[in-house]
Amino acid sequence: MSSQPNVLEKVIAFVDERVGLKTLQAKMLNEPVPGGSRWAYIFGSVLLFIFIMQAVTGILLMFYYVPSADHAYASTQYIIHEVDYGWFLLSYHFWGSSAMVVMVFAHMSQVFLWGAYKSPREMIWLVGLALFGIVMGFGFTGYLLPWDQRAYWATTVGVEIMDKTPIVGDFMARFLKGGATPGQMTLSRFFVIHVMILPATLMGLAGLHIFLFRKAGPAGPFRGTPEELKAKTDYFFPRQIWKDMVAMGAVFAAICSLAFIEPVVLLEEATPDPGEYHPEPEWYFLFLFQLLRLKIFSGEFGQFLGAIAIPGAFMALLAALPFIDRGPERNIFKRPVALIGWIVVMAAILIFTVSAIINREFLD
Amino acid sequence: MDKNVWILKASPAVLEEVYKGKDMEFRDQVGHLVWTNKKDVPYVVFSGKCPHLGCGYKWRKVPKLGKEIFLCPCHLSIYEPSGKVLDGPAPRPLDTLPIRVDAGGNVEIIDMEFKAGTKAQTRIV
Ligand code: FES
Numbered sequence: 268m269s270s271q272p273n274v275l276e277k278v279i280a281f282v283d284e285r286v287g288l289k290t291l292q293a294k295m296l297n298e299p300v301p302g303g304s305r306w307a308y309i310f311g312s313v314l315l316f317i318f319i320m321q322a323v324t325g326i327l328l329m330f331y332y333v334p335s336a337d338h339a340y341a342s343t344q345y346i347i348h349e350v351d352y353g354w355f356l357l358s359y360h361f362w363g364s365s366a367m368v369v370m371v372f373a374h375m376s377q378v379f380l381w382g383a384y385k386s387p388r389e390m391i392w393l394v395g396l397a398l399f400g401i402v403m404g405f406g407f408t409g410y411l412l413p414w415d416q417r418a419y420w421a422t423t424v425g426v427e428i429m430d431k432t433p434i435v436g437d438f439m440a441r442f443l444k445g446g447a448t449p450g451q452m453t454l455s456r457f458f459v460i461h462v463m464i465l466p467a468t469l470m471g472l473a474g475l476h477i478f479l480f481r482k483a484g485p486a487g488p489f490r491g492t493p494e495e496l497k498a499k500t501d502y503f504f505p506r507q508i509w510k511d512m513v514a515m516g517a518v519f520a521a522i523c524s525l526a527f528i529e530p531v532v533l534l535e536e537a538t539p540d541p542g543e544y545h546p547e548p549e550w551y552f553l554f555l556f557q558l559l560r561l562k563i564f565s566g567e568f569g570q571f572l573g574a575i576a577i578p579g580a581f582m583a584l585l586a587a588l589p590f591i592d593r594g595p596e597r598n599i600f601k602r603p604v605a606l607i608g609w610i611v612v613m614a615a616i617l618i619f620t621v622s623a624i625i626n627r628e629f630l631d
Numbered sequence: 632m633d634k635n636v637w638i639l640k641a642s643p644a645v646l647e648e649v650y651k652g653k654d655m656e657f658r659d660q661v662g663h664l665v666w667t668n669k670k671d672v673p674y675v676v677f678s679g680k681c682p683h684l685g686c687g688y689k690w691r692k693v694p695k696l697g698k699e700i701f702l703c704p705c706h707l708s709i710y711e712p713s714g715k716v717l718d719g720p721a722p723r724p725l726d727t728l729p730i731r732v733d734a735g736g737n738v739e740i741i742d743m744e745f746k747a748g749t750k751a752q753t754r755i756v
Contacts (some may be wrong), residue, residue, distance in 0.1 A: 569720065
């Protein structure tokens, strides 16, 4: 037995001296979780995991994908039919995006129901809302890239909706389309936004989100006295990490299964003639799409109301939430307005989504 | 990319509805007259872009109504063959396009496009 350190230990000691690995590790892992680890806290970590996987699969897809109106469709077909496991990569990326949206909803709901947006965590909430917008932006821009009928029409309608924003709408729509009508310019722009601008913004904001979160510390459960919570405090490592990892594994398995069971199949190549295809956006935008079918949202003003004013007001309300709702009470069962509000919003989204699906039958 | 249009061999009734007894004038973005559709040319061409939010609409026989209509599957706007809005959220009728018909009956379409979602037509192409 020698007490001489081996090469690896020497290298680690060398880096540690200069970087402070041990402090870093202690900082990362020894974060106290008041009231102990819980399954309810997994969503943030799971989102980070999904994002990393989206980045990995996205980069691999970019090895083959060609972002031009002439080749986007063919190169996506090539990925599906020719590239080894290309179909799996694409389908994983596709289902991963849905998983991301589901997890974002779960994460926001958890924070909302636990009252974790309240002081001193207002900024975490605001940055989180921006991240929500980024995730939706990823879904919207990624949808166009395969350049099939589904892609083309979802984008056409989506951009027209943006066009209805007062003052900046017209510019935004023309900027996104890169001209008067969707075409090559639109594809190029969506591609750059999807693979450059949004990932960079997301990484920056997610970093800020996590930094702010670590600064304020986890909010902990909404019941129990400070002494009780203190007595039950866990550290991030190992119990919370373990729960997070189990959840990541489950999400990974779920996305893989979906990719296997329901792999991506392209429709016809994009053309301005929809043929027998009934245009529809991705499922998480369906409720908004269905909303615009309502009579009250008809005409120029109604359209503005349904497409811009109501969603905009809702987002503004969410942003203002920590500043309006300043009571220290975090227990959701003692915040009836919040609880009912959450139920109503979830029910409305569910009802509109389901009715959009039922509506499909009547289109033929 | 190509554009989608609907060409109708129009009955006198449809022509009357579209033109309301007057020739239809088309202007460029600065307001100069570029073309006039004569009210008695028996063809009508509609831009294939739904004036609601730009989807492609379709021609449908509706046995229940006993007539044929244009249906937009996106937000279910329904138009008469003359382009008039029968139902749904569309803010204005279908956009009639300028056409030229030669002696052989060939219809030539002058490309134009209008902004979707507005009550008044705003030309963008
Ligand atoms: S785009 Fe045609 S009804 Fe909305």
